[in-house]
Amino acid sequence: MRIGELARRSGVSERALRYYEQQGLLTPERRPSGYRVYGDGDVAAVRRIRILLAAGLSTAQILEVLPCIIDDDGLLTPGCPGLVDGLTRQRDRIGEAIEELETTRANLDTIITSEQ
Numbered sequence: 001m002r003i004g005e006l007a008r009r010s011g012v013s014e015r016a017l018r019y020y021e022q023q024g025l026l027t028p029e030r031r032p033s034g035y036r037v038y039g040d041g042d043v044a045a046v047r048r049i050r051i052l053l054a055a056g057l058s059t060a061q062i063l064e065v066l067p068c069i070i071d072d073d074g075l076l077t078p079g080c081p082g083l084v085d086g087l088t089r090q091r092d093r094i095g096e097a098i099e100e101l102e103t104t105r106a107n108l109d110t111i112i113t114s115e116q
Contacts, residue, residue: 003028006038010046017046023059025049025066044071051076056094 007014020026021036026045028036048071052062065087068080078084 001038001040001042003036003038006042006046009043010050012046012050020046020049020059024063025059047071047074048076056090061090 001009003014003017006012007017010017017026021028026038026042026049028038028042031037045066048066048069049062051074052065052069053059057065065083068078068083070077070079078087
C-alpha cells in the first residue's frame with residue numbers, strides 16, 4: 001500500500017508517517033519511482049508507535065524499545081530483559097515533571113487568590 005492508504009488505515013497524517021520514516025521507526029520499501037510501499041504490518045507498527053508516543057516516549061526511545069515490544073491486539077507488553085526498568089525510569093521522570101507542574105500551579109493559585 002502507498003503512504004496515503006497507510007495514512008487512511010492508521011489515522012495518521014502522511015507527514016507524520018514521513019517523520020516516522022526519518023526517525024527510523026518505519027522502513028517502507030521504495031519503488032524505482034521513489035514511491036513508498038508499506039505492508040499490512042505497518043498499520044500495526046504505526047499503532048504501536050502512537051501508543052508509545054502517548055506514553056511519553058520520544059521517537060529516539062521508541063526506536064530503541066520498539067523491537068522489544070510485544071503487541072497482543074493493542075495490548076503492549078515488554079519482551080526483552082531490562083525494558084521494564086527503562087520504562088519505569090521514564091514513568092518516574094514523568095511523575096517528577098507532574099509534581100513540578102502541580103507546585104507551579106499551586107504557586108499561581110496563591111498569586112491569583114491573593115489579588116482578590
